[in-house]
Amino acid sequence: MNERIEVTSDRDVVRVRQLVRTLAVAVKLSLVDQTKLVTAASELARNTLVYGGGGSVEVSPAENGRRKGIRIVFADNGPGIADLDLAFTDGYTTGGGLGLGLSGARRLVDEFDIVTAVGEGTTITVTKWCR
Amino acid sequence: MTLSVDEAARFAALLEENQDALVAAWTEQVAATLRGRLSQAELQRQTAELRRGFQQALAGAARDLSGESTAELRAQLAELSASRARQGFSATETAVSVFALKEAVLGVLGDYSSDAATLKDYVAFSSFVDQAALFTFDSYVRVREELIADQTEQLLELSTPVVKLWEGVVAVPLVGTLDSARAQVVMERLLQTLVDTGSPYAIIDITGVPAVDTQVAQHILKTVVAARLMGADCIISGIRPQIAQTIVALGIEFGDIATKSSLADALRYVLAQTGRKAR
Amino acid sequence: MDRVPVLKIGDILLVSIQIDMEDQVALQLQEDLADRIVATGCHGVIIDISALDIVDSFVGRTLATIAAVSRVLDAETVVVGMRPAVAITLVELGLQLPGIRTALNVELGMDLLARERGDDDGDDGDDVEGTDTPAVSTP
Structure with a gap:
């Protein structure tokens, strides 16, 4: 039951939020955890759109034997991130935002994995x- | 060691033929361990059902406890251990309900038990019952764990009352050790109460908290900041001398958060604030 | 594109955000509000976000900008009705809403604005002014 959304406009970011919320409710995340996950998804989907030049978001249920959860993969073929440490610094931004997207989103989820290469794009799994 | 198809069939027949004697002996055994905490009639019903479960499983040529034909029996065993766990019986008392079948069967075999072939059958059957008992034990532990988790949750809710102290002022008297999970529950409850009662002031009283570590302090700070984002002010009261020492030693910055030594002081402070506003 | 309605009640502009806003809608609201403040001469803006189930950094920044622009136009902004789960998430996200006044509900927001205007009108010798309104900061 993986769901995939191509992110090419503002409207798609809203669709990502709604999809993540629906699935988060389905696996019975607590209200606060739902809110954290949807907020993180919103930040990362916007990054995919603004910095990655568009890409895809895939949402799926996860299970590790003991617990259920939600896994989301954000992928783009954009310019990639040259300096990860810098990108994770609170307040650092190249896009005129608040610079909380990456670092903030990482604090809102339990697992955060990023693969990026300059010129090849970025894939983030949370x-x-x-x- | 698994049952052969023949052995299973032989025991199915044995369980069928001697059902009355078996159930009686079995019930008596179990009753002896449970020492009258379940009525004889109740036990009788349970053992009769279990006997039928075993018989059907064996008649269905079950060789061990994992097959299709034992699904019904497994469900019965799971139900038995769940009800025993909820009624507060120990693991031994639960497992005995299954093990006792072996003794009962041995009794029925009577004189034949000295016969080598019968003995071989019996050993195979006995290992089947062992599996059933182990399964019961597993189910028992699982149910107990669920019970403990439920109780922990209930305790969390019990131990974190949020009370209305005055018009527009709510208080959370925290008592006991604050761990991360509990701090989170307190935080969410407090903030929800602020919304529900439209109270712009909250007093977090930590008189009953024996110790504050960095993590707990962080939780309290986050609660205060979240409350501010929502438009409410938090006051922390009841900071004991040792805790004040710890807070300073740990280098925790309480910033511009109002702290008062007692709940009464905190309330007086809030009333002075609201009085000034109402002017 | 959806648009968020701006209502005028007395000396106050009331905005109740009821939809999951696209970024464009948020920017449009920012413009609309500035226009309406000038057109109506209102001195207070109340933004009710009780229907929002999340506030991300974009919406947060938009709210902060609205507050700053309004202040330049001599209007005070109060954001009301933030849900507990949203507030907890914002703290974890590390988002500060500098310069934004907040209140629990519309009524308390209106009280706050009325008090602010009252203080502005003078005769106030109160030296602890400012401590009675929560200012937002992170730990």
Whole structure:
């Protein structure tokens, strides 16, 4: 039951939020955890759109034997990130935002994995587990 | 060691033929361990059902406990251990309900038990019952774990009351050790109460908290900041001398958060604030 | 494209955000509000976000900008009705809403604005002014 959304405009970011919320409710994440996950998804989907020049978001249920959760993969073929440490610094931005997208999103999820190469794009995978 | 198809069939027949004697002996055994905490009639019903479960499983040529034909029996065993766990019986008392079948069967075999072929059958059957008992034990542990998790949750809710202290002022008296999970529950409850009651002031009283570590302090700070984002002000009261020492030693910055030594002081402070506003 | 309605009640502009806003809609609201403040001469803006189930950094920044622009136009902005889960998430996200006044609900927001205007009108010798309104900062 993987769901995939191509992100090419503002409207798609809204669709990502709604999809993530629906699935988060389905696996019974607590209200606060739902809110954290949807907020993180919103930040990362916007990054995919603004910095990656568009890409795709794939949302799927996850399970590690003991707990259920949600896994989201954000992928783009954009310019990639040259300096990851810098990109994760609170307040650092190249896009005129608040510079909280990456670092903030990482604090809102349980697992955060990023693969990026200059000129090849960025793939970010996040997971949130039920308590 | 698994049952052969023949052995299974032989025991199915044995369980069928001697059902009355078996159930009686079995019930008696179990009753002896449970020492009257379940009525004889109740036990009788349970063992009769279990006997039927075993018989059907064996008649369905079950060789061990994992097959299709034992699904019904597994469900019965799971139900038995769940009800025993909820009623507060120990693991031994639960497992005995299954093990006792072996003794009962041995009794029925009577004189034949000295016969080598019968003995071989019996050993195979006995290992089948062992599997059933182990399964019961597993289910028992699982149910107990669920019970403990439920109780922990209930305890969390019990131990974090949020009370209305005055018009527009709510208070959370925290008592006992604050761990991360509990701090989170407190935080969410407090903030929700602010919304529900439209109270712009909250007093977090930590008189009953024996110790504050960095993590707990962080949780309290986050609650205060979240409350501010929502338009409410938090006051922390009841900071004991040792805790004040710890806070300073740990280098925790309480910033511009109002702290008062007692709940009464905190309330007086809030009333002075609202009085000034109402002017 | 959806548009968020701006209502005028007395000396106050009331905005109740009821939809999951696209970024464009948020920017449009920012423009609309500035226009309406000038057109109506209102001195207070109340933005009710009780229907929003999330506030991300974009919406947060838009709210901060609205507050700053309004202040330049001599109007005070109060954001009301933020849900607890949203507030907890914002703290974790590390988002500060500098310069934004907040209140629990519309009524308390209106009280706050009325008090602010009252203070502005003079006769106030209160030296702890400013401590009675929560200012937002992170730990």
